[in-house]
Amino acid sequence: MIPNHSVTSDEYPEQTNNPTNSQEDRPDKPEEACGVFGIYAPGEDVAKLTYFGLYALQHRGQESAGIATFEGTQVHLHKDMGLVSQVFNESILEELPGDLAVGHTRYSTTGSSRRVNAQPAVVETRLGSIALTHNGNLVNTPQLREELLKSNFNLITTTDSEMIAFAIAEAINSGADWLDGAIQAFQRCQGAFSLVIGTPDGIMGTRDPNGIRPLVIGAVGSNPVRYVLSSETCGLDIIGAEYLRDVEPGELVWITEEGLASFHWSPQPQRKLCIFEMIYFARPDSVMHNESLYSYRMRLGRQLAAESAVEADIVFGVPDSGIPAAIGFSQVSGIAYVEGLIKNRYVGRTFIQPTQAMRESGIRMKLNPLKDVLAGKRVVIVDDSIVRGTTSRKLVKALRDAGAAEVHMRISSPPVTHPCFYGIDTDSQDQLIAATKSVKEITKQLEVNSLAYLSWEGMLTATGEDTQSFCSACFTGDYPIAIPEQVKRSKLILEKVIV
16 A cells, blocks of 8 residues: 555656756766665664665766655655655655665656656555666667556556566566566566665565666674665665675575575676766765775876876866866876866756856856966866766866966766667767767867877776776767667767767
8 A cells, every 4th residue: 555645647747857948058967867775674764764875876866756665565655856855854754664665866867857757666566566766777668668558557657667667567466476576577678777676575676687787785783684775885884884795787686584685587697887887977985896986086087197198287177076087187197186166066956047148157156167276377177078068168168267378178088979778868979079079179169278088998997897897888889788779769860970
């Protein structure tokens, strides 16, 4: 039974959460899909622990948030549009009792930004309800949707996540138990999916056979040990959980009163973690490959300096994501590291449109140059990526207006030439500046004195891992999971890419 404060399809009209109308006004970064979290801890305030887990994962999605708790067979659900701190308060969390919880913070990739598309997706089965949270994107959504409609499922939302939940329900209603039903559904899915699924009996966590999106396991308490699932280790740290390991590609973990059990459901898993998770998406204090991503991003900067030295007086990063690479660049180049830009960390998303004069003045609502630091200086500015180039051009103009004598831009990843189909919201290919222009042409468009990107080889070698174990399709067009033609046509529209 789902209480009255849960969301149903007709409670809210369709609503988009994009107040801007032009490419110029959109964020000039890829947007991550989602953050997922789950905890099995009878006797603990699982709703509040999930709230804090989602709070730590807020960077992975700022459009909607939701938590479902299980109190025996009863599901308590609350989800809405907005940041985690806007969707929940103490009184709402008190209405979410239970022994286990799953939570989600969302940026829409499949399915528009509407309240009804917020997660968890709750679906009834013959064994009880499931509450599913999803990070990633399926590439066979049209086929799966058609199959489910033929089976007379009433699809409420426009998300692939709900389709996975219904696929599980279909298998369970045909006689499967929780684990077999889930595995049957996973084997129907193609694409990227890291899932945390609540049931009356326990929590499931899984990753697709390529492990494109991250998912980690943590432990809290000692007698007995209780388990936590989170998109990143920062979601464990905030509640004092100990990081144990990653969920492996093609693995299902089943967390119940008996502890944690592992099942490998994919016959041929092949790890292809999204390299952009390491470059940009995940928080710098999250751990991958036994080190913080801050350390990896500093190595990117050091490699960038080795590949593209330049005569300059100061170097700084675009806050916050460009800072570790800028520090690494300084260490190798010997160029003094400074703060050249101050970020307003309290801006967030706004539905109030700036005036035309404010738009023309650049990006100073979020970033403001330090004029006395920049005046007369040859500056190197380091960023993690360039997507459309609109923000970069405004930023360069702001630096020159602040008195910079020269502006040299260095990017700690290769040129983004292809869109992502696996859970990152990137533009269609014709909107990616590096897909339509050479580095020389981009240099001219951004009005910088010089521009250099990190090499693809340098980016992968800096991981210290097997370079074949990452998805870098946004830089190469080499997609590890085949993209159906009708999906491919939606974004991949250029025959030739200029590199």
